[in-house]
Amino acid sequence: PLSHTIHRTQPWFHGRISRKVAHSTIEKQGPVDGLFLLRDSQSNPKTFVLTLYCQQKIRHFQILPSEDNGQLVFSLDDGNTKFCDLIQLVEFYLLNRGILPCKLKHHCSQVSL
């Protein structure tokens, strides 16, 4: 479905990069609280990961898809807060902290190797 691919063109979506690469990408552009990127999970297909720098720490949050009344939704807090796609998720956490240690603020740009 569209909701699984719509984020691919977004500047904050880094695709299939490893946790290690995500770390170094953040480190290279940090340290700023709220620096973030999203990526495909390498261990768990169809799930995504938010990598966020906050308070001198890089943290990874799993974004899990699930079904909600026949509609696909994404959540990083066990379904308490749900989104129809990753663009909505990013827009929400730019404005609300929710369970995150801080709000999203700046996205990492993609560095071509």
Added chain:
Amino acid sequence: EVRGLSTQQQGSRILRVKVFAGIGLAKKDILGASDPYARVSLYDPINGELTSVQTKTIKKTLDPKWNEEFYFSVHPKQHRLLFEVFDENRLTRDDFLGQVDVPLQYFPTENPDLETPFAFRDFLLLPRSYKSRVKGHLRLKMTYLPNSNGEDDNTEESEESEPSWEILDQQDINVHQQQLPLLPSG
């Protein structure tokens, strides 16, 4: 007039939603009071739900005070908000306690120069089917943040006059190709 085109997503605004309290909710449990929480869903009547978020559950009350605040990036003429109140049950399905469904284009914009610009409003909780037995009110406050360029201080008027560019972004997902909105500081 190109203001708002460059840094913001075309036509989108930031809506501050404060969910204060439920007042005089229907009693569903035979023993004791309910454990109410509210779910706030941003949706597009054509494309369905975009984002939904839940308040904390307040135990054993028919007058819960949540005092929780959420921010949504919305298209005022296109999106709506649905508030649903439920009684949280551990073993069975949560009981429906009523809903409020509102369009977004009529809310005022906050004026940072005024101390108390706009108070809350109590919305009547409505049933969602003939079977729902609901009662009471939901106390809410919804206001737009001033436009993020910081210069725009005339507010409701600019909302009502329809700038022609706003219609463009309703047609397809081009709106998502735009850069994410820069946040106003503070």
